[in-house]
Amino acid sequence: MSPARPSVLPAVLRLLSLLLLLQLTTPPGVRGDCGLPPEVPNAQPTLEGSTSFPEKTTITYKCNEGFVKIPGKPDSVVCLSNNQWSEFIEFCNRSCDVPTRLLFASLKKDYNMQNYFPVGFTVEYECRPGYARDPSQSVKLTCLQNLTWSKAAEFCKKKSCPNPGELRNGDINITTGLFYGSPIFFSCNTGYRLVGASSSYCTLFDRTLKWSEPLPECVEIYCPEPTQIDNGYIQEEHEVYVYRQSITYGCNKGFNLVGKSSIYCTVKENEGEWSDLPPQCIGKSSGSKPSPTAQKPTTVSVPATQRPPVPKATTSFYTTRVTEGKETSPSGAVSLIYGFVAAAIIIGILILVKIFWDYGKSGLSVGDNH
Numbered sequence: 001m002s003p004a005r006p007s008v009l010p011a012v013l014r015l016l017s018l019l020l021l022l023q024l025t026t027p028p029g030v031r032g033d034c035g036l037p038p039e040v041p042n043a044q045p046t047l048e049g050s051t052s053f054p055e056k057t058t059i060t061y062k063c064n065e066g067f068v069k070i071p072g073k074p075d076s077v078v079c080l081s082n083n084q085w086s087e088f089i090e091f092c093n094r095s096c097d098v099p100t101r102l103l104f105a106s107l108k109k110d111y112n113m114q115n116y117f118p119v120g121f122t123v124e125y126e127c128r129p130g131y132a133r134d135p136s137q138s139v140k141l142t143c144l145q146n147l148t149w150s151k152a153a154e155f156c157k158k159k160s161c162p163n164p165g166e167l168r169n170g171d172i173n174i175t176t177g178l179f180y181g182s183p184i185f186f187s188c189n190t191g192y193r194l195v196g197a198s199s200s201y202c203t204l205f206d207r208t209l210k211w212s213e214p215l216p217e218c219v220e221i222y223c224p225e226p227t228q229i230d231n232g233y234i235q236e237e238h239e240v241y242v243y244r245q246s247i248t249y250g251c252n253k254g255f256n257l258v259g260k261s262s263i264y265c266t267v268k269e270n271e272g273e274w275s276d277l278p279p280q281c282i283g284k285s286s287g288s289k290p291s292p293t294a295q296k297p298t299t300v301s302v303p304a305t306q307r308p309p310v311p312k313a314t315t316s317f318y319t320t321r322v323t324e325g326k327e328t329s330p331s332g333a334v335s336l337i338y339g340f341v342a343a344a345i346i347i348g349i350l351i352l353v354k355i356f357w358d359y360g361k362s363g364l365s366v367g368d369n370h
Contacts, residue, residue, distance in 0.1 A: 033055045034084065038077060040061050040088060040090070042067045043064060043092045045060070057078070057079040060076040061076065061092075070090075073091035075092075093116075095116050095117045096118075102156075104154065105126060108124050110124075120143060121142070123141055124140050133155065133156060137154065160180070161209045167186055167218060168217075169218040172186060184199065185198065192221060194216055195216055199213070221243060221272045223245075229249060232279075233249070233251075242272075243267055244264060246263065246265070255281040257280075260279055
């Protein structure tokens, strides 16, 4: 037996013991073929609780808050057969947010799917429908050092709709011009009713600006046919009656008008109505004392008291006048007698004056002859 052989076995046993001890003392997180994933600037690995990373294991990273993945650069590492992780290039960097959304313009399609906008990066816009390009202004925005976008100029101006025209017997209220998206409002003059839309706005039809609603109409409002009245009439009747037009009533002979003789057509809540109720025609005998009607006097003959016959005497009669509804008073009869007596005296005096006048003229004539 060789003296060197017994010393080899203990050496081999010690080596195996050291390997076993090393295996037992290795931390649980690095017992795989690869150790823990490498640290990547501005990113964190997505481990999902894994502690073992055998060959071909892939670990993906997520950028820290405020950083964005650089397009085209890988964001993961792989455990290789040599128990090493694959190499990586820094793939997270700071970026501006999504470019500013503008009312009058939109991003060109080239930038629609992009989310990485580093400092100094520039984007371009194009005008929205209903707007026209202003060549004096730039359509570009740039990501600045403070990770904000440069201020956008108003490089697109609103187009205008055509003039809406004239609303007959009405008014068009234009509050913000005739530009794209602007509204206009319609109203009618008093005495007219709006038929159609009360408003319209400038909108886009097949890339052409037009008004959303056609121009309405203002239709004249008519009052209902006026009421005919009993025992009366309407002067100068018409087929239709419009706002502020008046009518005048009259009554037939023998009737009095009670109420307003004239009423006019007015408007309430877009409907025509008369300003007052029609008047009435009332008979003149109704409610008023009629004037007394003159009647012919009734003559009654009464024979006088008979006396002895007298030569050349005749029977005389006297008449008494009786008026219906009123008796003749004695004082009136006496006054009448005095009147007759005074008249007889005056007539007698005139006769005597005439006689003496004629006699005097005849005497003068005889004297002149002598």
